[in-house]
Structures are given as structure tokens and as C-alpha cells.
Amino acid sequence: MSSALCVICGAPAPLKCSACKSVAYCAKEHQKQHWKTHKTACRPFEVDTSPELGRHLVATRDVAADAVLLTEAPLVAGPRHHDNPRGPCLGCLQPLPADVAADAQAMCPGCLWPACSADCPGLRDALSHLAECRVLQAGRHVVLQDDLRYDALLPLRCLLLQKTSPAKWRTLQAMDANMAARGPGTLVHQETQDRVVTYLRENFLRPLSVIMSGSRATPDRVEGLLEDCSESTLHRIVGVLDVNALEISSGLTDISALYPTAYLMEHSCVPNTRHSFTRSASSEEHDARFRITLRSATDIKKGEHISTMYTHMLWGTMARREHLLAVKGFPCRCRRCADPRELGSLLSALRCLACGAGNLLPSDPLDDNADWRCDACGAPLAAEHVIQVVSSLDEQVGQAMEGAGGADALEGTVAKLEKLLHPHHYHCLQVKHSLLQLYGGQLEMSRLSAQQLQRKASLSREVLGVLLQLDPPLARLQLYAAVCLLELQRADLEALKRAQGEAGTGTAANTRAALQDMRALLQRATHALRFETADEGARMVDAIKTAQQEMEVWARVNKVA
Ligand SMILES: C[S@@+](CC[C@H](N)C(=O)[O-])C[C@H]1O[C@@H](n2cnc3c(N)ncnc32)[C@H](O)[C@@H]1O
Numbered sequence: 186m187s188s189a190l191c192v193i194c195g196a197p198a199p200l201k202c203s204a205c206k207s208v209a210y211c212a213k214e215h216q217k218q219h220w221k222t223h224k225t226a227c228r229p230f231e232v233d234t235s236p237e238l239g240r241h242l243v244a245t246r247d248v249a250a251d252a253v254l255l256t257e258a259p260l261v262a263g264p265r266h267h268d269n270p271r272g273p274c275l276g277c278l279q280p281l282p283a284d285v286a287a288d289a290q291a292m293c294p295g296c297l298w299p300a301c302s303a304d305c306p307g308l309r310d311a312l313s314h315l316a317e318c319r320v321l322q323a324g325r326h327v328v329l330q331d332d333l334r335y336d337a338l339l340p341l342r343c344l345l346l347q348k349t350s351p352a353k354w355r356t357l358q359a360m361d362a363n364m365a366a367r368g369p370g371t372l373v374h375q376e377t378q379d380r381v382v383t384y385l386r387e388n389f390l391r392p393l394s395v396i397m398s399g400s401r402a403t404p405d406r407v408e409g410l411l412e413d414c415s416e417s418t419l420h421r422i423v424g425v426l427d428v429n430a431l432e433i434s435s436g437l438t439d440i441s442a443l444y445p446t447a448y449l450m451e452h453s454c455v456p457n458t459r460h461s462f463t464r465s466a467s468s469e470e471h472d473a474r475f476r477i478t479l480r481s482a483t484d485i486k487k488g489e490h491i492s493t494m495y496t497h498m499l500w501g502t503m504a505r506r507e508h509l510l511a512v513k514g515f516p517c518r519c520r521r522c523a524d525p526r527e528l529g530s531l532l533s534a535l536r537c538l539a540c541g542a543g544n545l546l547p548s549d550p551l552d553d554n555a556d557w558r559c560d561a562c563g564a565p566l567a568a569e570h571v572i573q574v575v576s577s578l579d580e581q582v583g584q585a586m587e588g589a590g591g592a593d594a595l596e597g598t599v600a601k602l603e604k605l606l607h608p609h610h611y612h613c614l615q616v617k618h619s620l621l622q623l624y625g626g627q628l629e630m631s632r633l634s635a636q637q638l639q640r641k642a643s644l645s646r647e648v649l650g651v652l653l654q655l656d657p658p659l660a661r662l663q664l665y666a667a668v669c670l671l672e673l674q675r676a677d678l679e680a681l682k683r684a685q686g687e688a689g690t691g692t693a694a695n696t697r698a699a700l701q702d703m704r705a706l707l708q709r710a711t712h713a714l715r716f717e718t719a720d721e722g723a724r725m726v727d728a729i730k731t732a733q734q735e736m737e738v739w740a741r742v743n744k745v746a
Pocket of ligand 1: 237238240429449517
């Protein structure tokens, strides 16, 4: 018999909410009575466990696309895992103003770390900066030495949950850290030791411990503040962050955060959810900052797993699986990883140099050592050789993208890549996505040759087509897709203007139809960004509005509206 108690009267409760299974009732009447309050908390999923996935989320009812599955505040948020010499402000986690000279930089009056302003309300927030400020004050020399390691601050904030919120600390401790792969002797252990553990313990925790307990001082605990700051606890915290933290791109700084429920989502390279975050600047209230809203990206049937993507959707299968194994500790076996053609996109395909006609694809994408084979002539190529080719081209792509060679140089890179790779290989797509913006961007639209204009349009269509194969609901690639849609509209409008300028070309009906097609492109771009809250998304929405206005003005002036 169930030992649950009725949430209304406390009597033994044989009934459970069938949707979330998280509340119990003695009888139907009490369930009905509770629905008014429960309906906002009732989530359409439950936590299940399996040997392969550990804990994961399963839908408890059918959910239509775009439904809100969950919204919650982070347990903890802070600067992301890399050195960031310019901030963010430790109060609000917003970028520091870029136009302020280093010696005029505002700072936190307590610890002297840079801040957007000495009055930033977040600096006085007990749940974020205030506790850490006390620790940072014990090591003011790091400010004098300009040794500000922002990437050690999120682990410190996690450590301080012991004091600031024991309940959150318990939730964090229940998270997986993949410690089996992070033991002494591993590279990640050494890096964590230098980057976080020694930095925090020697600069801050040891001096603070001396202040608090004098001769009995040890950096393993700080009297009255932190029970456990041992090396092993700090290593585990960094492991928890690597495995579970979500990345938030917020303006110019990148932030990571841990969420109490969202972290339970499993990974899939074809995820069925999307998420967005409240913009940090929009609220001073701690709980409203960086709230996550998780939505269904597709219809989800009762019993289906709820998934997100832990890695980059525009990486090929080998690169995604390598990253997932190294950082998250599992070999992905999702339907995209198992498909040699990656959902028809051919994102990892090489050209077959033996027959010159086919594509080289992995014979078993779930086995890193399996040969690759041509889909036309069957010729094999060792996986090792594929890795060599792809990583040497990776370097060339990096150099080409950083170089200032402009469109001609990038066209040269594409031509070289396409000798060895399928035109939709992710290296080619990356360069093409830049190129389609260079035409009509750095290279002014009105100066493009007819051929360049056509190239802009065809690149936009080509890249968009692959994005939609990989991510039909645009759950992750919405910004990339919106760029393609916008640039296609801009190219089409320029072509239309040129055709109008040439006497006798095109009828009014054709022009109207072309304008309708362009409106549809911009509508699709706007729709793709409907849940975007990041600054990049907002800038893109503005660019789409500007393009829309320009088009409508042109249509009115030319009397074809
Ligand atoms: C963010 S946690 C998710 C919650 C975790 N399952 C737990 O019980 O704490 C990520 C970990 O879940 C497991 N996991 C997630 N997605 C997986 C997948 N597609 N295949 C295998 N393991 C997966 C891996 O152990 C991974 O390191």
C-alpha cells in the first residue's frame, strides 16, 4: 500500500496526480479542490531511472509543440569556465562597460573586484555576491596582482551554498560529477587543481580561515562559514558543473548556471525541447534572474523521453560523440549519431576520391574505429585517415575565418574544401554561412555583381536547407536559420530592384508575387526567433524589422505594394 498522505487533509492517499505524479490525494474531491493551486505547479513529466541514462525525464501526458514544460530559477549562476579578463560585473553578471578605462573602472567596495557600478544592487544580494565578497576580501592581493580568475567564481558560489542555502547545496550534491574520469593523474584533474582548487584555497580560503580561527586554521574548513572546502569537494563541484551546467549567452559575457530540475534532461542530438532564459538586466530580484523556460520543440507523446542537446548541433557525429564522451562521460547513441547520413544532411561526408562520384560515410558511426565506405563504389577509407583529413582542414577553416581576406579568400577556401568534402560537410557550411553574410554586408549590396548576388541567394538556400534537415523545429539553429532567411530576402529584393530598373523586365503581378515571397521569408525568420531572449536574438529581430521596412518603402515608392 502507498504510504503517501493527502496534500489536503493528511489522510492516507491512494490517488496521485496522473500528470506529474508528485502529489497524492485521499479521494477525487480533494484532488479537484487542489487543482486550482496545483495546476500551475503540475509538470507534464516525471523523473524515471534507467541503467543507461541514470535519472531522466519522461512525459506523463501528450504535449503539443511550444508548450511550457517547466520554468525555474537557477540554484546558482556565475561566469563561465574560461578566463575572462574583462568581467562580468559580479553583482549583475552583465558585461562591464567597454568604454571605461581600466583605472576608472567601478568596483565592489568590499572585495575591489570590478563591477558595473559600486551601487549595483547585485553586489548586496545575499544569495549571490555578498557571501563570496567576504571570501574574496580575504585575498585582496589578487586584485593588486591583477590575477582575477573569473572561472573560479562559480565553483566558489557553489561551495558557498553550504552556508547560503543548505537545501540547494543538497540538490547540488545529488548531481552527477563523472568523477571516474576526473581522478588524480588525469589532465582534467590537473587543470582543475591549478585553475580552481589551488587558486581558491591558497588565495582566499586559507587566509580567511586564519582570520576566523587563528592557529587552528586549515583551508579545509572556515570556522562559522564553510564546513567543507576540501580539495575533493572542490574537484567534485567542478565535475558537477562540467556535467550539469547550462550555458547562458548574455550579451558579451557567457554565464553558466545549474538548474534544480532542468539538469535531469537527457541528451539527444535530435532534442525535443528548446529553452530560453530571462534577460539578466530585466530584473533586480534574485529569483527572476536567469530563470529558464523549457518548451516542447515538437509534439511530445506520453511516455516519450524529454531531451535537450549538450553539444553543438553543427558539429559532425565524430566531433559530437568525442565531446560528449570526454566531458559528459557517455557515448551518444541517438538516431542522428547512429545514422551515417546524419538525417540526410551528409554533414560529415567526404568525397570519394576513388570513383569521384560517391560520398564516404562511416560504415558504423557508433564505432569510432570502423572503416568509412563510399556509398557509390564501396571503396573503404580507414577512420584514422578520415580523422587526419578532417582535423587538418579544421585548422585551415579556423585560419580562413580569422583572416581578413574577404569573400574571395573564403571562396578559395570553399573550393579547396569541396575537393575533399561533401558541400554540406560542417566545415563547408561554416565558411558558407560567413560568406552569405559577407555578400551584401562587408561587400555592399549595390556593388555586388549579378553573379555574386546569385551566389548570396543560393548559399542562403543551401545552408538553410541543411539546417532544417538537422533541426526541423529550429530548436537550436534558429539564429543561423534566421540569418539565412534574412539574407535570402535581401538578395531577392536587390535582384527585384535591378530587374525593375531594366525597362520591360517583369510584370506588376510577378513583382507582387515576389514581394509576397519575401514577406514570407521575413515572417519565417521572425517566427524562428519567437522565444529568443538573448541580445543576439534581439539584434536579429531588429535587423529583420529594418529589412521589412525598407522593402515596404521600396514597394510603395514603386507602386507595387
Ligand atoms: C546532466 S546529467 C543528467 C542527469 C543524470 N542522468 C543524473 O541521474 O543525474 C548528464 C548525465 O546523464 C547521463 N546521460 C544523459 N544523456 C545521456 C544519453 N543520451 N546517453 C547516455 N547517458 C546519458 C550521463 O551520465 C551524463 O553525464
